[in-house]
Amino acid sequence: MPVSIVVGGQYGSEGKGKVAHFFAREMKASFAVRCGGPNSGHTVIDEQGNARIFQQLPTAAILPDVKLVIVREVILISTFFSKKLMKRAWI
Numbered sequence: 001m002p003v004s005i006v007v008g009g010q011y012g013s014e015g016k017g018k019v020a021h022f023f024a025r026e027m028k029a030s031f032a033v034r035c036g037g038p039n040s041g042h043t044v045i046d047e048q049g050n051a052r053i054f055q056q057l058p059t060a061a062i063l064p065d066v067k068l069v070i071v072r073e074v075i076l077i078s079t080f081f082s083k084k085l086m087k088r089a090w091i
Contacts, residue, residue: 017042017059024060031067032060037075056081 004027006020021044024032034057044059046052052062056076061068070076 013040017054018044021059021063024058024066025063029060029063029066031069032058032063033069033071034058034074035071038077038080 004023006016006023008014008016017039021042023029038055040055042054042059043051044054044062046062052059054061057068057070060066
């Protein structure tokens with residue numbers, strides 16, 4: 001099973017989220033893995049043309065047939081994460 005990993009060396013704001021989303025969509029990713037903590041916000045356009053902003057989850061979480069994996073060392077801000085789930089902002 002091939003694996004693609006996007007790594008940045010600028011501590012953010014270099015476009016990793018958009019690049020990762022592009023490859024996940026084009027390569028028909030099966031899984032999206034969240035490691036680390038919150039980010040400043042990755043904005044992608046969903047299939048309906050709506051802008052979606054992700055700060056806690058990988059942008060690939062909105063792609064069809066992608067399973068989301070959150071590893072146990074991840075830092076989630078529970079109140080923010082709960083609000084996103086309640087609004088279904090990432091689905």
